[in-house]
Amino acid sequence: MTDTRHILAIDQGTTSSRAIVFDGRGRIVADAQKELPQHFPRSGWVEHDPEDIWRDTLETARGAMEKAGLAAGDIAGIGITNQRETAVIWDRETGKPVHNAIVWQDRRGAPLCDKLRKDGHEALIQRRTGLLVDSYFSATKIAWILENVDGARQRAEAGKLAFGTVDSFLLWRLTGGTVHATDATNASRTMLYDIRRQRWDDELLALLDIPAAMLPEVRACDAEFGHTQADLFGASLPVTGIAGDQQAAVVGQACFDENMLKSTYGTGCFALMNTGRTAPTSRNRLLTTIAYRLGEETTYALEGSIFVAGAAVQWLRDGLKLLGSAPETETLAQQADPESGVYMVPAFVGLGAPYWDSGARGAIFGLNRATGPAEIAAATLDAVCYQTRDLLQAMEADGGEAPAALRVDGGMVANDWFLQRLADLLNVPVERPEVIETTALGAACLAGLKTGVFDGTAGISEVWRAERRFEPRMHAEERERRYAGWVDAVRRVRSDG
Numbered sequence: 001m002t003d004t005r006h007i008l009a010i011d012q013g014t015t016s017s018r019a020i021v022f023d024g025r026g027r028i029v030a031d032a033q034k035e036l037p038q039h040f041p042r043s044g045w046v047e048h049d050p051e052d053i054w055r056d057t058l059e060t061a062r063g064a065m066e067k068a069g070l071a072a073g074d075i076a077g078i079g080i081t082n083q084r085e086t087a088v089i090w091d092r093e094t095g096k097p098v099h100n101a102i103v104w105q106d107r108r109g110a111p112l113c114d115k116l117r118k119d120g121h122e123a124l125i126q127r128r129t130g131l132l133v134d135s136y137f138s139a140t141k142i143a144w145i146l147e148n149v150d151g152a153r154q155r156a157e158a159g160k161l162a163f164g165t166v167d168s169f170l171l172w173r174l175t176g177g178t179v180h181a182t183d184a185t186n187a188s189r190t191m192l193y194d195i196r197r198q199r200w201d202d203e204l205l206a207l208l209d210i211p212a213a214m215l216p217e218v219r220a221c222d223a224e225f226g227h228t229q230a231d232l233f234g235a236s237l238p239v240t241g242i243a244g245d246q247q248a249a250v251v252g253q254a255c256f257d258e259n260m261l262k263s264t265y266g267t268g269c270f271a272l273m274n275t276g277r278t279a280p281t282s283r284n285r286l287l288t289t290i291a292y293r294l295g296e297e298t299t300y301a302l303e304g305s306i307f308v309a310g311a312a313v314q315w316l317r318d319g320l321k322l323l324g325s326a327p328e329t330e331t332l333a334q335q336a337d338p339e340s341g342v343y344m345v346p347a348f349v350g351l352g353a354p355y356w357d358s359g360a361r362g363a364i365f366g367l368n369r370a371t372g373p374a375e376i377a378a379a380t381l382d383a384v385c386y387q388t389r390d391l392l393q394a395m396e397a398d399g400g401e402a403p404a405a406l407r408v409d410g411g412m413v414a415n416d417w418f419l420q421r422l423a424d425l426l427n428v429p430v431e432r433p434e435v436i437e438t439t440a441l442g443a444a445c446l447a448g449l450k451t452g453v454f455d456g457t458a459g460i461s462e463v464w465r466a467e468r469r470f471e472p473r474m475h476a477e478e479r480e481r482r483y484a485g486w487v488d489a490v491r492r493v494r495s496d497g
């Protein structure tokens with residue numbers, strides 16, 4: 001630590017906006033959080049109001065500083081991390097969004113994706129962007145707004161509208177409409193960015209009919225992004241770090257060496273394996289993505305994205321009403337008959353990596369008269385473990401080494417039963433860090449590099465500590481027998497044979 005000042009991390013997530021003040025040793029000094037309203041205007045559509053996002057971000061950032069008892073002068077810089085892919089389009093003159101933000105889970109771009117696939121563009125898109133053609137990414141969300149909001153296309157072509165992922169929209173607002181920029185990790189989730197040549201791809205922009213004039217400038221994660229308006233926090237503060245939330249977690253988990261792996265268990269599960277300076281094209285339906293760009297140097301990752309992890313626990317609580325709270329799954333799972341033979345496949349919105357089967361739907365198999373909430377809770381936690389194994393197997397098939405350990409974070413990792421089971425079913429040690437807020441920590445670390453609060457990636461590795469390590473202790477025969485049951489259950493829910 002070369003600076004005694006603090007870093008303010010803004011973590012704008014899918015279900016909540018959070019702000020955390022960190023000290024120079026990566027310790028949490030104070031935080032503030034606010035639940036974000038979700039809008040579901042139609043089946044398969046998910047929207048956020050960008051004004052909610054802005055208001056909550058400001059409120060939580062001020063709240064965290066106040067709780068920490070700090071003034072703007074004590075803050076060396078701001079780091080922003082965000083739900084990725086979610087698309088916002090706003091008017092450059094008024095700063096007003098022309099439509100609600102279209103959220104990453106929103107499927108309205110699916111027909112355009114079908115067309116892109118049918119017209120044979122899948123290979124080109126994967127080669128350039130590292131992504132598979134899916135409405136998960138920003139491109140078809142932008143195309144939908146341009147097509148469906150009156151006058152939007154014309155105004156975009158005239159350079160009057162700006163597109164950004166949530167980081168970019170927040171940066172615009174924080175800097176009083178003077179900076180339209182994003183970082184390389186967020187750009188790599190749009191399906192419009194050439195991740196190897198590191199530039200917006202003209203051919204893909206033409207294919208989707210998106211004017212280049214609306215795109216933000218792409219900078220490194222540790223770049224100087226601009227200064228906040230003085231009246232927002234009492235003095236102008238520099239924004240010196242930006243990364244998408246899953247990539248920020250890679251940084252916060254200090255996964256800086258090739259083959260190091262982190263997996264985040266929140267609403268969904270996102271596993272990223274560092275692949276160093278190379279951007280391998282997956283042959284096993286994983287995504288290739290930018291892990292982080294520091295200065296001129298870009299590090300890549302293979303990513304497996306599972307859309308439902310903690311959301312399945314929420315469904316047990318809110319949908320089935322089997323639980324009063326998510327942590328109850330732990331006691332229930334401990335009480336479950338270990339040989340119940342129950343499998344749950346939480347394909348509520350289809351299956352993500354490595355299946356990418358949007359037509360699959362969820363199922364529970366192996367029920368008998370003795371099956372109760374305990375067995376169903378255990379099967380739900382097991383499903384998240386098996387899905388992680390699917391991802392790890394795909395990563396190994398893509399040439400990755402078997403991981404020495406899996407670093408985990410996110411709301412679900414408070415559950416010890418789940419983490420022991422994860423270690424057992426993967427046959428990989430699972431490490432839970434001292435600071436579970438690794439996403440915000442990652443953003444703070446990035447912001448702290450330029451401001452001198454952290455000494456390079458080595459300084460970040462130094463502050464990373466495991467709070468607990470879960471060692472695998474399940475017999476190979478049992479592990480394989482259980483996994484074979486999962487493979488069979490997935491086969492039965494697939495819509496594509």
Ligand SMILES: Nc1ncnc2c1ncn2[C@@H]1O[C@H](COP(=O)(O)OP(=O)(O)O)[C@@H](O)[C@H]1O
Nearest residue numbers: 015266267310311313314326327410411412415
């Ligand atoms: N003790 C627990 N056991 C199992 N799941 C949990 C537990 N605590 C929280 N969860 C799940 O974790 C998720 C919240 O994690 P969080 O990282 O805050 O999610 P996000 O950032 O995606 O909003 C919820 O879906 C909840 O069901």
Ligand SMILES: O=P(O)(O)OC[C@H](O)CO
Nearest residue numbers: 013014083084104266267
């Ligand atoms: O906001 P989270 O934590 O649910 O993360 C969402 C991901 O960035 C979507 O790709």
